[in-house]
Amino acid sequence: MANTVQVDILTSERTVYSDEVEMVIVPTIDGNLGFLPNHSPLITGLQIGQIRIKKDGEEIELATSGGFIEVKPDQINILADTAEFPEEIDIERAKRAKKRAKERLQKSDEARINETRAESALQRAINRIDVVQGE
Template sequence: MKTIKVSVVTPDGPVYESDVEMISTKAQSGELGILPGHIPMVAPLQIGSVRLKNGGNTEFVAVTGGLLEVRPDQVTILAQAAETAEHIDLERALKAKERAEHRLNEVKQSNVDFKRAELALKRAINRINVQKRDF
């Protein structure tokens, strides 16, 4: 089966590089599925997972938004932060989720930045789901 090269890159460097048969992820406009030969495009991504399928194997990368660029021979994902499922520290992600939930509960009592706490919660939940492969 045909494959396409995929690179997931953050400001700290590359996180994932491989040839895959299909890429699935969430763009701001909705769910995207990309196969080799897809038309060129650029799309902003939501906080979510990138599913990379090759044969019977599926790998997962948690991204905190960013941009997806599709070219005929390559897909590049530029994200502020990204982690493969194997590199996610589940305990750390669970603690981040608890902190974000605590901040959101304090919103009514103090000057907590609601949007920032909400994004932190979404990032933590995404990392937990990707690590557990629970979608």
């Protein structure tokens, strides 16, 4: 394959993806960034969002909940907290998690368990639903 870069996506449990690709777009702490072969070295954090991989004219999407990316000219390593393909996501579970998180955020201040935790859970659930629905 001409003009490609090796991409490895790893979680603490498994190697999620490993292949030569034309481009990868990730949700970094500075916004979405795209990486092509021969990119300058970079290490940055990931946030909740979608990892998009472009290979052979097609796009592959994964949901991630954060982590880190290390970019080298010939290698991109993504160390993700979680990384899921759409077919691995239980959409009904994600919808229930979204509903629970919204309910927690709507409670009065005294009854809130942890607003930051609920907001993060809501973002993760919405992201997983978006990946399954191709949004």
